[in-house]
Amino acid sequence: MLEGLEEAGDCPECGLPYHLLYASMHTLRLPLVRWRLYLPGLAMSVGMSLALAAVMVFGMGNWGAALWLGVPFAMGSMLGYTVRAGKLLMMFLLLSALVCLIFGLMTLQLAGLFCGMALVGVFLGPAMVGLASGIAFRRALKRTAFSQRDHLPILAVCAGVLVWGVIEGRPRPQPPETVATTRIIAAPVAVCWDHLMFYEEVTHRPPWILRVGLARPLGTIGSSDRPGDVKVCLYNKGTITKRASRVVRGEELAFDVIQQRIGYERDVRLRSGSFVFAPAGPGRTLLTLETTYEPLLSPRWCWKPFERLAVHTLHGHVLEGMRIAAETAQVNDSGTVAAVAKDADR
Template identity: 25%
Template sequence: MKKILQDKSFRLSALLTTIFIGTGIVFLFLGLTDYSYVLFVLLPIVLGIAIGSMKFRKYALISAIVTTILLLILIYIPGLSGVICIVMAVALVAPLIALGYVIMRLIKRYSQIKDTNKLSVLVIPLIPFLIAAPVEHFFKVDKEEIIEVSSSRIYDYTPEQVFEAIKSVDTLDAPKPFLLKLDLPIPIKCVLEKEEVGAKRICYFKGGRLSNADFGGGTITERVTAYEPGKLLKMDVIDYTLVGRNWLGFKEAIYYFEAVAGGKCKMTRVTTYTSILSPRFYWEPMERLGVEQEHEYVLSNLELDLERKFKKK
């Protein structure tokens, strides 16, 4: 290990990675780039190209990936990102760094471009990111994707009873799905101020097991737009303060109640959220899974609440 750390290519690659990835992080803080293809695809590829241009490359690629991971962990420490997001970002970025490296090596194989260890030359591939990031940020119109996720469960209670149990929840204490145990914000209670259209319903969250401090905690404030006991509870999200997830937004929460055979109720929970993360094909499946697992937690807790409130003899 000591030999690797002392290797010139390892140290130069670590410096390059810090410059490239650090620039991306700074641009995010300054509002000069989005959580987009430019950040997650273009930046790691040009970093790989820069590393592939180095004269000595023995441990360069390893150094780039290790340094990237360390930099992303630094984002986690103050609660600016979560474990799941960091793992997914590494899984996306690391192969693209390697791709950029391979691209540059192939170019060099069939051209007369010379290897170099001059930092002033090695940072030239960063220029496309420096141009593309603010251009995309300031000129791209449709940044948000609107996604709807629904989950259903049948309860051995009437629609009116299920409605009564879900409209306001004192304590959520059901077994937690995996992602909630790991890092996702965990709902702990929801309070409905009045039983009428226009009333506010506030849901409180705490951070998951691996969340540092209050990361992932906060509130979601909803305004009731439809209140039909035993049929429909519909709310617009008017404010949310979930810490560390500024790439996600929330628009609407709906509960549908449907009577089914045997005096039972089928309840469907619908969450409409927004996301500015791209590429969508990569991030959306995990987003949906996260929402579905929060649904699972709420629906499982509802089963416990129904048993406590309306236990059948």
């Protein structure tokens, strides 16, 4: 009980205005501190979900649907079951929990920055379904005399996800995926071939998705002029080693990836790639850049669109670098020829 208060003012405990002479401003109810009401359920749902993910990855070796769909479903279910709030606030809490879960996975090195951005799209659907299920289950059980309703449903959801992970097991081999990107370059095939470059050799600024989501290229060591030549591509997180398998000047450069150590070994395994050149009219070249990789994440319908987006973006960056170099060289050569012809006319 507070004593020595003035007749009117602001309460030193809750900050609300009061007047001692007006009974309507008196209350015996404690003020509602909302973060104390919502934080326990939010923290528990995120913490339990991170624990589930750690057990499934480090304990079971699971990188499949149980991890990427079951864990966010469990998180949403626990949040909906333990927190009671309005629709907008529940959605805000769900998005906050998703962000915390993704940052937790990145801290555990179970996801990189690009995968973290992709996980927002992957996690949102299962988490919303789980949230609706948790709310419905809470409303159904609150009318019963079930003595274990405070904790047993939460444990049942977690156990169900773990059983799902055990049944699914370790990731099974997936068929290779091939992504090809084409570009027309306003330069002859010979000029384009002379300015062939790998991703690690492109000099102009890459798109933001490559800058923030993938390892940063530093350069290359070695050559790829003849079959059997080895080129080591340097990154800030490691290296990729490529060996030329087919070299036909002006037609094709194909290579195999014989070593990959850049931090994505649990997500994707690069296999091979190629540059294919074809005439596309006078002074024009159709250039096709192709990458083949072995996907390691499932379900494929979740991850395939994000993988293709990353590869197409990388291809576009490489092809743009070759276009700039080849067309610049073509313009310079044309200018030199014109200058020589003008001098000859004199």
